[in-house]
Amino acid sequence: MENKIVRKLQRIAFENSSVWAVVGFDAVKDTVVRLVRKKNDDRKTRYFHTIEEFGRYLVSKKNMSCSLEMEIQEEKIGGNMAIFANSLGTLGVQIHCVGSMGYPQKDPLMEQISENCRIHTVCEMGQCNAIEFHDGKVMLSSMDSLKELNWENLTRRISQSTLREYFQDSRLAAMLNWSELEGATELFGKVYENCIAGGKEDREQNWFLMDISDASRKTSEELRRILKLEEQITRYRKTILSVNENEGRLIYKALFLKNPVHMEEMAERIGRALKIDYFILHLCDSSYGYQNGRLEFETGYYTAVPRISTGGGDNFNGGLCFGLLHGFSLKESLKLGNAVSGYYVRYGKSPNLSRLAAFLQEEPGRVKEEKVLRTESTGE
Numbered sequence: 001m002e003n004k005i006v007r008k009l010q011r012i013a014f015e016n017s018s019v020w021a022v023v024g025f026d027a028v029k030d031t032v033v034r035l036v037r038k039k040n041d042d043r044k045t046r047y048f049h050t051i052e053e054f055g056r057y058l059v060s061k062k063n064m065s066c067s068l069e070m071e072i073q074e075e076k077i078g079g080n081m082a083i084f085a086n087s088l089g090t091l092g093v094q095i096h097c098v099g100s101m102g103y104p105q106k107d108p109l110m111e112q113i114s115e116n117c118r119i120h121t122v123c124e125m126g127q128c129n130a131i132e133f134h135d136g137k138v139m140l141s142s143m144d145s146l147k148e149l150n151w152e153n154l155t156r157r158i159s160q161s162t163l164r165e166y167f168q169d170s171r172l173a174a175m176l177n178w179s180e181l182e183g184a185t186e187l188f189g190k191v192y193e194n195c196i197a198g199g200k201e202d203r204e205q206n207w208f209l210m211d212i213s214d215a216s217r218k219t220s221e222e223l224r225r226i227l228k229l230e231e232q233i234t235r236y237r238k239t240i241l242s243v244n245e246n247e248g249r250l251i252y253k254a255l256f257l258k259n260p261v262h263m264e265e266m267a268e269r270i271g272r273a274l275k276i277d278y279f280i281l282h283l284c285d286s287s288y289g290y291q292n293g294r295l296e297f298e299t300g301y302y303t304a305v306p307r308i309s310t311g312g313g314d315n316f317n318g319g320l321c322f323g324l325l326h327g328f329s330l331k332e333s334l335k336l337g338n339a340v341s342g343y344y345v346r347y348g349k350s351p352n353l354s355r356l357a358a359f360l361q362e363e364p365g366r367v368k369e370e371k372v373l374r375t376e377s378t379g380e
Contacts, residue, residue, distance in 0.1 A: 005332055006357045012326055013353045018094050019325050021172035023085045024191070025099035025149050026181060028126040028141070029109055030078025032310060035131055036069040045071070050135045070129070074308070074348075077112050078128050080176035080211055083311040087318025087340060087350040088172075089114030093325065096166045098158065100125050100146050114350075120166075122157050123148035130310040137309050147182050151190040160194060167195035172321055173237065174209040176314075178226055179218055185226055192229060196236055208237040209321055211313075212247055220254035227251070231275040240324070242280040242317050263288065268295050278330065280337075282316045287338055289330045298334040301342025301363055308348045315350055316341035339363075 035048045037057075048054040058066075077086060085095045094116050101110050101121040110119055124145035131138040154163060167173050175191065178184045188210075196208070210230050215223055230239050243251065245263070248270065252260045255273050260266035263281065271279035271290025281288040285302035288295060306312070319340030323333030336356075343351040343359045351359060 001332065001335065002360045005328070005335060006360055008326070008328065008332075009353050009357045009360075013092070016092075019092075019172075020094045020096070020170045021085075021088060021174065021321075021325075022096040022098065022166040022170040023081050023088075023172075023174045023176065024097075025081055025122075025175070025187070026079040026126065026146060026177045027077065027082035027097070027099055027101045027107075027110070028079035028128045028143075029107070030074075030076050030128050030130050030310060031072055032074040032076065032130045032132055032308060033070040033072055036071060047071075049133060051133050051138065052135070054133065054138075070131070073132065075109075077109055078130065078310065079126065080213060080314050081174075082110075082113065083314035084174065084176060084211075084317050085117050086113045087315045087344070088322060089116035090350040090352050091318065091322045091340075091356070092116065092353060093172075093322065094118075096120060096170065098122070098154070098163070098166070100149055103148075103157070120158050122153050132306075132309060134305055139310070141180065143180060143182075146180075149181055149187065150183055151187055154187075163191075164195045164199075167191070168199050171205060172207045172209065172325055174211070174317075174321070176209075176211040177213045178210065179213040179215040185222065185229070188226065188229060192233060196233060199236060203234075203236065203238050206237045207240065207321065207324060208233050209240045209242060209317065211242055211317060212251075214246060215250050216246070218250075223251060223254040227274060234276055238278070238324075239276040240278040240280060240321070241274065241276055242282060242313075242320065244313050245281070245283055248281050264295070264297075271295065278324075280320060280334075282313055282320075282337065282341070284312075287316065287334045289334050291330050294330075296331045296334060298331065298338055300338035301346070301359075303342065303346045306345035309345055312341045312345045315344040318350065319356075335360075 037048045038046045081099050085097045089095045097117050098120045100123045101119050103121055103123045106119045106121050107125050126146050127142040129140040175188050233239055248266050252266050267281040267288035279290040286299045288297055316337040320333050320337035323336040339360055
């Protein structure tokens with residue numbers, strides 16, 4: 001499969017055709033840090049390597065106090081919108097980025113983003129300390145400035161007619177980080193009513209991506225409400241809901257009032273229950289995709305000691321959406337998502353088309369044989 005995908009990527013790069021997307025709404029200043037466990041006399045630093053190790057340490061300090069040193073590894077663009085847009089832009093898609101990128105002028109940090117991204121800023125960036133471990137990350141965020149991300153400010157600082165034009169002229173529309181944006185349900189609903197509804201009804205070439213992010217602070221009723229909104233959007237665009245394991249478990253519990261037994265069951269049951277086109281479950285080492293009664297599985301490019309993990313899911317979504325926008329099958333698009341994410345966590349940056357093609361050619365041995373896990377009795 002890798003050779004077939006690489007040939008398609010080479011053809012896309014040669015044709016150099018423009019595909020447009022519009023993406024909202026969060027951009028954050030990410031300070032990526034490691035927590036110091038111990039510094040020896042020889043000045044060698046030992047870090048907390050796993051979340052479990054750090055958790056045990058914190059529990060041991062119960063009824064006491066402790067001080068922790070953070071070593072800054074990198075300062076970079078963060079936020080689901082900004083990382084996703086940069087990933088997709090680096091692959092050659094033209095992006096309208098709408099959101100919190102500095103106000104009234106864009107923040108200088110946004111100079112890091114792909115040159116294919118057009119910045120339409122509404123408010124100041126959020127702030128986040130991203131604590132990296134080998135087995136995950138902990139995000140400590142300050143999002144007060146993102147309270148200004150509401151429909152009133154969007155239409156005052158970017159006119160409603162201009163916003164609608166961006167959405168109507170873009171083959172992909174994406175609304176991300178629902179859980180961390182105050183008033184996001186209302187904002188997403190207003191964008192649907194004023195920028196998506198009543199527009200394109202040629203669904204075949206137009207896509208919509210939603211990423212709810214960590215919804216642990218949301219109620220099951222709030223989750224069901226935002227999922228209903230995506231189902232409404234299905235009338236106008238092919239809809240994609242992409243989640244990680246934690247987010248998938250929360251959705252599963254909201255829909256079925258119990259916990260899933262395993263990942264395959266979770267991906268299939270959620271995909272079957274939602275009236276959307278694609279349900280995607282991306283994990284650290286693999287991904288599942290459900291479409292029209294068919295569940296696909298792809299083993300990914302796992303890195304035991306990642307250079308960076310913050311943004312891995314957004315880069316997966318970048319590769320996935322690039323594939324779907326360019327006519328790749330769901331199976332191929334899952335592989336592209338895994339490869340873009342795998343490259344990113346290994347090298348700390350998003351790949352362009354040539355680097356992605358080289359990565360796919362160099363790393364096929366790390367990917368197990370693909371398989372269709374299950375096809376329902378509909379015969380689809």
